[in-house]
Amino acid sequence: AYAPAQLLRLAAEEPDLINQVTCWQTLAASLFARWRGQPRAPVSNSEVGWTGMLNRRNLTWDEELVRRVGVDPRHLPTISDYAQALVGLAEPWASKWPELAKTPFFLAVGDGAGANLGSGCSDNTRIALTIGTTGAMRVVLPNESQHGEHSPGEAGMLHVPAGLWSYPIDSNRWLVGGSLTDGGSLFSWLHENLAVDDTDALLAAAAGIPSGAHGLTILPFLRGERAPGWATEAALTISGISPATTAAHIFRAAFEAVALRFRLIYDRLRPLLPPNTEIVASGGALHENRLWRQILADVLQAPVHLIDVDEATSRGAAILALQALGFPLPPDPPTVHTALPDREAGAIYAHALSRQQELYDRVIGSTQLQQVELPG
Secondary structure (H helix, E strand, C coil): CCHHHHHHHHHHHCHHHHHCCCCCCCHHHHHHHHHHCCCCCCEEHHHHHHHCCEECCCCEECHHHHHHCCCCHHHCCCEECCCCCECCCCCCHHHHCHHHCCCCECCCCCHHHHHHHHCCCCCCCEEEEEECCCEEEEEEEECHHHCCCCCHHHCCEEEECCCCEEEEEECCEEEEEEEECCCHHHHHHHHHHCCCCCHHHHHHHHHCCCCCCCCCEEECCECECCCCCCCCCCCCEEECCCCCCCHHHHHHHHHHHHHHHHHHHHHHHHHHCCCCCEEEEECHHHHCCHHHHHHHHHHHCCCEEEECCCCHHHHHHHHHHHHHHCCCCCCCCCEEEEECCCHHHHHHHHHHHHHHHHHHHHHCCCCCCCCEEEEC
């Protein structure tokens, strides 16, 4: 849950605990403060954006929201760009880590920001698509208000697409995207509960089924829905099962269903992007699953470039540190496979998306998503 909901719960259920707080800190800021022997440490605007309590116009605490959740503003940490380095360690840390005594420590950022940069998706020409246990599609956008003749507070506002989220990487860049609760987790759950013995044979059988020919429509919400509808209580729904349905049918339909949810995110991002933006894919669920990569390309009607990268988030954190220090950056991770879209399959999946939306409306109900604003 975002911080406002957590703080309201604490205020209602544990008011005495709230009254004992002298400074609110994120975990990273708490560690920084402890290592440096200080009572508090600054927090990056990226982390504050992640909490949901950031004033997006001027990158400060949202005063109205702070007041509504009952937090004393004097107990909130200072907000800075991640690149504001903290140098120096207090004892016993200086003795334990002498090699770090003069090393700059940069403020923490949201893990999605690190994953994007670590994947080589550092601007709006490349979208990062990741499927591990969960799924996400994210893009880095410039904060144009930092480059114009006006200050951020006077700038116009860029609409964040309905149902998606955004938070700053720093004062010059924002991360905008959407996430799925279930990606590879759905494959794992089906694999276990359908008692699959031979995964390779199953995937080969699923690949032999023509696009959309299984007769199934799936809402792939094993643990609720995030973007774009945020129906947190939604459940996995499979419609169209018949005596002819096989495990391969269900697996293929599940891959397609997740890809269709990515299409909804992609369609919301595209108005913010230049033409021919690349889709860069990574994640353990995709590396050994050529079929899923091809389905994604067909559903999105765009090439999907699989990259070879280990620990993209950690790599991105290193890149952020190099940028802050002004050091040269490493090359982008290499592309190891590209799935090209099939136009006929794309037309089939356009109808499949309509069927999925019809099922969604019947089972979950239509939602009216509101636009939110982002500096730009």
